[in-house]
Amino acid sequence: MASASDFAPLNLAILTISDSRGPSEDSSGQFLVDAALEAGHNIVARRLLQDDTCLMRALVSRWIADPQIQSVLITGGTGLQERDSTPESLGPLFEKTIEGFGEEFRRLSAQEIGNSTIQSRALAGLANHTVVFCMPGSTGACRTAWEGIVRDQLDSRHRPCNFSALVQRKPERDLSGLDREIPLDAARGAN
Helix, strand or coil, rough: CCCCCCCCEEEEEEEEEEECHHHHCHHHHHHHHHHHHCCCCEEEEEEEEEEEEHHHHHHHHHHHHHCCCCCCCCCCCCCCCCCCCCHHHHHHHHCCCCCHHHHHHHHHHHHHHHHHHHHCCEEEEEECCCCEEECCCCCHHHHHHHHHHHHHHCCCCCCCCCCCHHHHCCCCCCHHHCHHHHHHCCCCCCC
16 A cells, blocks of 8 residues: 555546436546546546436446445436436445535535535445545536545545545455356256
8 A cells, every 4th residue: 555645546437327428428427537547547447327226226336346446436317307316326335425525516516506506416425445426417517526526535645534545445356256157957966
């Protein structure tokens, strides 16, 4: 593990939740990729999913279990439209909720968009030594969250505290069993 004065790059996964954008229109996800790489982190996965609870939970659960992924950055699905379900979908996966993230995001966002910030349901949480940040879908909101909160909280040099040391203690886990199929008659003849 790096000393307090050394930068320790983290392995990040980036997920865009959108029913209307494809990869070539995903400016918010692209901003997060570019900003994280510029900060010195590694991007080990990037996906775009429709706003579907089962798909979101399946993918993010897998990333939380993956020992190679230390943080997940999610953009989209945090508003109040009918299909916006990121908080309801992913909140139950958290072992601990980071209430201060949503509070600080809305405080910073109010300086840019005034009281319209109350419509943001940005949230963050921890699960299996993985920090998950859920941001609104606009590129501006992702910029606000990254520059005002996330960049520092993923930087091992940020004081007085950051998430770097915590996520670097993520336990090793063999994920091969998730995809290993067994024959339907595997136990026949075992007695």
